[in-house]
Amino acid sequence: MATQKPQPATREKENEDDIYLQQALEEAKVGLNEGGIPIGAVLVHEGTDGVRHVLGMGHNQRVQKKSPVLHGEMDCLENAGRCPASVYRKCTMYTTLSPCSMCSGAILLFGIPRVVVGENQTFLGAEEHLRANGVEVIVVQDASCVAIMKEFVREHKVLWEEDIGEPSE
């Protein structure tokens, strides 16, 4: 017992966060292989027994479904389907990229209390608005999440600007 590290529950959660964030990155890669914008998300519910399971996964569908509203997080919520508020309130949203104002607004609407963000270097979303409204936001700055978006934005600048409502020059 002398070798046991402190706060094993916290370490366990961090390990789980890594695993679910990698799943979100896999979703982003699926999107990239479809010719889409590589942003992915996973919604994870924690039951009363402490066991967590995936409610839904998704990735940006602007190109694939010609959809302006199905960002990675929104596609994930759509795939998770209709849930009562009590379910969302026991969820964590994993997303490869800092959530924009729309996706942050969805997180607030449904009362999702915790968001794990792959990176906010290529795009900084409404993290402060989330925190100001009581949401726990953890930014991992995962090198693979940064790399996939950095390369995409460099090669598809106009498409990316369309996705975030930025005027192109």
Add this chain to the structure above:
Amino acid sequence: MATQKPQPATREKENEDDIYLQQALEEAKVGLNEGGIPIGAVLVHEGTDGVRHVLGMGHNQRVQKKSPVLHGEMDCLENAGRCPASVYRKCTMYTTLSPCSMCSGAILLFGIPRVVVGENQTFLGAEEHLRANGVEVIVVQDASCVAIMKEFVREHKVLWEEDIGEPSE
């Protein structure tokens, strides 16, 4: 000319606002007839020649498409399709009900500068967040918009609470 009222351009815009808000209400009624939540929206673009036309219309699809994300405004944006930022920045969003945090976040993401709201008596959305971010928000308090939602919420309280992420008792 002595009988001419002041600010005819403003009055013209108010008349047009009435017409488009009524179209949004027609969308809400379509949703109601489908067994859905009666909230509708219309996105109107103003061209450089000052002529306005409808880019998209939509209504809440929670019941019909089992969709948690397609609120009236979101379905409207989805139906308007992919647009560059320059188009959204010349648009008005008409919605029968005060836009929630998700829909307000979408309005902010795409830089829609003006929102006409049918009513905010049955539900008050993120109007102040919109205004704080420079969006013009006009609340009409239209009696028909109030009536259709008031009756719906009375008869379908749990469904309505699900739509806005409110825990049901």
